Amino acid sequence: xxxxxxxxxxxxxxxxxxxxxxxxxxxxxxxxxxxxxxxxxxxxxxxxxxxxxxxxxxxxxxxxxxxxxxxxxxxxxxxxxxxxxxxxxxxxxxxxxxxxxxxxxxxxxxxxxxxxxxxxxxxxxxxxxxxxxxxxxxxxxxxxxxxxxxxxxxxxxxxxxxxxxxxxxxxxxxxxxxxxxxxxxxxxxxxxxxxxxxxxxxxxxxxxxxxxxxxxxxxxxxxxxxxxxxxxxxxxxxxxxxxxxxxxxxxxxxxxxxxxxxxxxxxxxxxxxxxxxxxxxxxxxxxxxxx
Amino acid sequence: xxxxxxxxxxxxxxxxxxxxxxxxxxxxxxxxxxxxxxxxxxxxxxxxxxxxxxxxxxxxxxxxxxxxxxxxxxxxxxxxxxxxxxxxxxxxxxxxxxxxxxxxxxxxxxxxxxxxxxxxxxxxxxxxxxxxxxxxxxxxxxxxxxxxxxxxxxxxxxxxxxxxxxxxxxxxxxxxxxxxxxxxxxxxxxxxxxxxxxxxxxxxxxxxxxxxxxxxxxxxxxxxxxxxxxxxxxxxxxxxxxxxxxxxxxxxxxxxxxxxxxxxxxxxxx
Numbered sequence: 199x200x201x202x203x204x205x206x207x208x209x210x211x212x213x214x215x216x217x218x219x220x221x222x223x224x225x226x227x228x229x230x231x232x233x234x235x236x237x238x239x240x241x242x243x244x245x246x247x248x249x250x251x252x253x254x255x256x257x258x259x260x261x262x263x264x265x266x267x268x269x270x271x272x273x274x275x276x277x278x279x280x281x282x283x284x285x286x287x288x289x290x291x292x293x294x295x296x297x298x299x300x301x302x303x304x305x306x307x308x309x310x311x312x313x314x315x316x317x318x319x320x321x322x323x324x325x326x327x328x329x330x331x332x333x334x335x336x337x338x339x340x341x342x343x344x345x346x347x348x349x350x351x352x353x354x355x356x357x358x359x360x361x362x363x364x365x366x367x368x369x370x371x372x373x374x375x376x377x378x379x380x381x382x383x384x385x386x387x388x389x390x391x392x393x394x395x396x397x398x399x400x401x402x403x404x405x406x407x408x409x410x411x412x413x414x415x416x417x418x419x420x421x422x423x424x425x426x427x428x429x430x431x432x433x434x435x436x437x438x439x440x441x442x443x444x445x446x447x448x449x450x451x452x453x454x455x456x457x458x459x460x461x462x463x464x465x466x467x468x469x470x471x472x473x474x475x476x477x478x479x480x481x482x483x484x485x486x487x488x489x
Numbered sequence: 490x491x492x493x494x495x496x497x498x499x500x501x502x503x504x505x506x507x508x509x510x511x512x513x514x515x516x517x518x519x520x521x522x523x524x525x526x527x528x529x530x531x532x533x534x535x536x537x538x539x540x541x542x543x544x545x546x547x548x549x550x551x552x553x554x555x556x557x558x559x560x561x562x563x564x565x566x567x568x569x570x571x572x573x574x575x576x577x578x579x580x581x582x583x584x585x586x587x588x589x590x591x592x593x594x595x596x597x598x599x600x601x602x603x604x605x606x607x608x609x610x611x612x613x614x615x616x617x618x619x620x621x622x623x624x625x626x627x628x629x630x631x632x633x634x635x636x637x638x639x640x641x642x643x644x645x646x647x648x649x650x651x652x653x654x655x656x657x658x659x660x661x662x663x664x665x666x667x668x669x670x671x672x673x674x675x676x677x678x679x680x681x682x683x684x685x686x687x688x689x690x691x692x693x694x695x696x697x698x699x700x701x702x703x704x705x706x707x708x709x710x711x712x713x714x715x716x717x718x719x720x721x722x723x724x725x726x727x728x729x730x731x732x733x734x735x736x737x738x739x740x741x742x743x744x745x746x747x748x749x750x751x752x753x754x755x756x757x758x759x
Contacts, residue, residue, distance in 0.1 A: 287679065301703070312682070
């Protein structure tokens with residue numbers, strides 16, 4: 199609960215989940231996960247593969263067989279009987295790891311229009327949303343509107359998938375491994391775009407990743423998962439200070455932090471909570487100046 | 490939420506370490522074949538009744554929970570029920586006027602129709618049960634090796650046994666992969682506002698249609714990747730391959746085979 203009394207936008211309370219529960223192929227994905235995310239926060243959910251990130255993401259939009267009393271959106275139990283799941287899914291936009299899985303139509307324009315149309319927007323409004331979303335993602339509307347999605351490159355398909363979610367104007371945007379499969383330029387562009395979008399639309403932004411590389415520039419807070427439980431939760435710099443522990447958990451560290459850990463061989467107390475190369479450089483220069 | 494994997498167990502392998510799991514795959518395939526033959530030979534309820542205890546024993550010994558098998562057969566059972574309804578309603582072979590229970594134009598319900606549908610149902614269920622049990626208790630590797638060894642002699646007749654077995658096994662093992670893929674797609678599309686977890690049976694079935702194109706695309710991509718992977722590892726038919734693990738049937742395996750054949754013979758003869 200925030201000081202002003204509004205409930206957190208998303209909250210997990212002792213969230214447990216086992217896939218195919220009650221069958222011989224049951225596998226426990228997450229155990230007793232609790233955290234709250236406030237409106238407008240920029241949170242990274244990080245962890246190695248099999249840490250339970252995707253299960254957590256799927257729970258936000260009620261895409262699993264949830265037990266009541268574990269997942270809350272704006273203070274309401276999403277698994278309660280009679281809860282409007284359709285509305286929940288119109289407010290939580292998820293971009294999945296494989297963009298192909300969430301593409302519904304064959305043609306770019308039609309696919310981006312799918313969400314707004316399903317939400318009951320007029321044709322004119324829908325067209326506006328499609329144009330705006332495609333342009334925002336660097337896929338000019340006039341040029342891409344009628345292209346076949348399956349003929350696009352991987353990076354372009356991902357952008358179409360993101361556009362489809364953006365067109366919904368959801369207050370919460372969740373991205374699962376958004377940078378996977380993108381080249382450095384694509385990553386940089388997407389990073390800048392997400393930072394701008396989050397600021398302009400006051401989005402609650404949630405990014406899942408096994409790498410802190412881009413997430414550390416995009417998020418203010420990290421929730422670190424390991425084998426289905428939360429092992430760390432706090433501001434980005436505070437988490438980065440425990441770089442050794444993160445490395446043990448098989449999480450890819452940001453490049454400046456990798457540099458800082460190398461520097462610890464020379465300066466054992468060299469800090470690891472560095473976000474940019476500039477910070478690393480200035481820290482190094484100070485050290486060298488005093489040495 | 491759509492959890493297809495619960496409702497379709499075809500092609501899955503569940504390790505429980507039971508006697509049946511440890512049996513020689515060739516013996517298991519032989520037993521399954523005997524059952525398949527039996528399903529065509531037996532043509533009265535008594536015969537199937539005699540077989541029932543044997544099937545129960547197999548189920549219990551395999552230690553695979555019956556609830557899991559039943560749940561996993563829901564779609565199959567629904568499909569079977571549909572077929573049987575047609576079988577009953579359109580049955581018209583030598584039905585004496587006295588045995589009609591209900592009639593309306595071409596459609597009718599007669600005792601003969603019900604009897605033939607009943608036998609047909611038992612045949613199909615038997616076929617389904619034994620092949621499902623074979624797959625639930627036999628790993629992919631054992632199944633491939635077993636089939637290759639059984640049909641190996643046909644290679645002298647220039648029949649590409651290894652290739653055929655490989656195609657067969659890949660086809661079966663792609664089923665669970667496709668199901669997982671469908672589940673993933675359904676989840677992603679639900680997130681975008683196609684509610685796969687709501688609506689009646691027909692609406693749901695129609696929505697599943699939407700998944701066909703992406704499923705085909707990913708299927709071709711997977712097949713392509715598999716081909717490349719096999720080529721890069723210089724795969725060529727198993728004739729040139731040697732096996733790390735040699736299969737050997739133990740006396741208890743043979744005993745099980747003899748027992749099953751004897752039991753089935755009884756069921757056929759009664």
